[in-house]
Amino acid sequence: MKNEIKKPPTESQTFAEYYESWLRIYKKGAVREVTFNRYQMTLLWVKRLIPNLVLRDLTRLNYQDLLNRYAECHEKQTTIDFHHQLKGAILDAVDDGLIDRDPTRKAIIKGRVPRSKKAKFLNQFELHKLLSALDLSGSLNWDWFILLVAKTGMRFSEALALTPSDFDFSRQTVSVGKTWDYKHGKGFVPTKNKTFSRKIQIDWQLATQFAAMVKDMPENKPIFIHKRIFNSTVNGRLKKLCVVSGIPVISIHSLRHTHASLLLFAGVSIASVARRLGHASINTTQKTYLHIIKELENKDVDLVECKLKSKSYLFYYCYELAVPVYGVSSCM
Template identity: 40%
Template sequence: MVSYRKRGHVWQYEISYKDQFGKYKKLRKSGFEHKSEAILAASQIQIEYPNLSSAKSSEEPLVSYYKRWINVFKKNVVSKITFNKYQNTAQHIYEIFGDLKLKDLTKLRYQEGINQFAKTHAKRTVSCFHKQIRACLLEALDEKIIMADPTRKAVITGIERPKINKVLSYKNWSILIKNLNTNKIDEMIIFIAAVTGMRYGEVVGLTTKDFDFKSGYISVNKTWDYKYKTGFMKTKTKSSIRKIAIDEQTVFKLKEYLKLHEFKNNQPIFMNKKDHILVSAEINKSLTNKLESLNIPRITFHGLRHTHASILLYKGVSVLSVSRRLGHSNITTTQSTYLHIIRELQSQDQDKIISILDNAIK
């Protein structure tokens, strides 16, 4: 039911409807100079929103709808870390769009927001930001809260990060591990990663119980949430649970490190006296400074894992053994990650095969 009345010098329409719970609601809008304009606007609303509760919902701010959406569809489905990422997106939405209502989010306004976000973020991050918002708005589209998808054909850009080497050469890797002060927390973290290929979360999740110095191995059975500080977590995959063999020098350095630092029961050995564990940005900064001091090209901390695997492959260690050492779920993951190295080694193997055959035939 629609009614019209004049309020001062302008006209207002009022539409009565039942919400999803059967309760009567009213949708009002005023400010029309002529009654005919109010009638036209009311008709348009009824055409666009056959379910008038959706029209009311379109008044909700984007950030509010997004928060409700992640709490309903994501909170009990994804991991805590992934849900934190969705919450971070909510914060960015508010910073960019403020309290902008769903009905006022046009394609132009959305693209302006994406462009603003892209000024300070890499293209991959912008793409993730866009995908999360789009998934939410497609839900609003299905519910007919909005009549069109403002994210459709959005152009994704981002700042270009300077290119960084992925791996160190064997020579530079050797120089690095020989010049690390393994009594210091940050440099011991770098050392462990360089000689084991462990992931950062696995390294900083180590406790004194994870070392078997007599047999010479490190046990990887958990990780540490250094980003969101939720404590110990499960490993990335079941195959990430493994034992990594270490050499005598690594055993010696670890023993010396443990003697110099005091730990509480089941406390990570790389947690400082203020109960802080370095986040990825901090350890990457430490690694960069160390590499610069040694005049070695920069790599990321994760590059130490790639370096370790690459060196083992070049030195003739089988792909299967490298795969198990890295904790990959299957050998295919290792083969695809290090395909370029494997192809080089296969080329060398072909030369060896020909040489063997030549010698045999002579």
């Protein structure tokens, strides 16, 4: 048959050849295109680092050597991802009897020391200056887009996909259930996972403004898309606004960080911020905003210390524990 997949003999099949076939059979069409592209990148590294290694000869020793060589020019988290993308194929090969034992067992993950990463964001004063510089006098433009992202914390592709039907002005919410594929020009695509889909509460002023702007627009067409759009287009406009406002130049994604940071500083719980941002796990929020969380914890320590020194607090504490209060020392 013409369409029959020709496989090299099992004894001589290289791991790179097996992995390429495995991707085509198990992953192509089953995962998002962006995810499949990451698998393809892993395949390129396999071809580069172990082009001639026969599948049956894959052992713990040469697999560890593969990880070590990859880790020489990648950070640890990237190496972990590389390992996980290979492991699925390798375990299938073990199940099919192509490899005698699991060579990924007890693998040691190494990697370069990660560069210091700190989410760049504006403080409340700087954000106010930016929003004051927006031109909101006419029809929907990129200034309206910047305003929306700043006040909702949406991802760039999520905000691009918004249609009039996504707004519930009576309840003051915006529904996020899809994204816009601006990179490949494929239009609407589903969100990556269920946690990305959510309703975001907006303030009455933003609701009133957008109600007026979208009232005559088609219900299911994106409100910001009229032609092919690129991330650099919006970032270029944002850069000009930052320069005019005399504030640090940030990207559109940094507006998302700004939104989350200001919520955390305002006392909103990490769990609520995670839901609003559509993070897959609260751990993602904690890792991204670790520096802010630590700063807030330091403030909490000061607050607790201040409260503990307060006589009124000590009286209340003794009362709750039914301790006789004859003086501050009675409950200490």
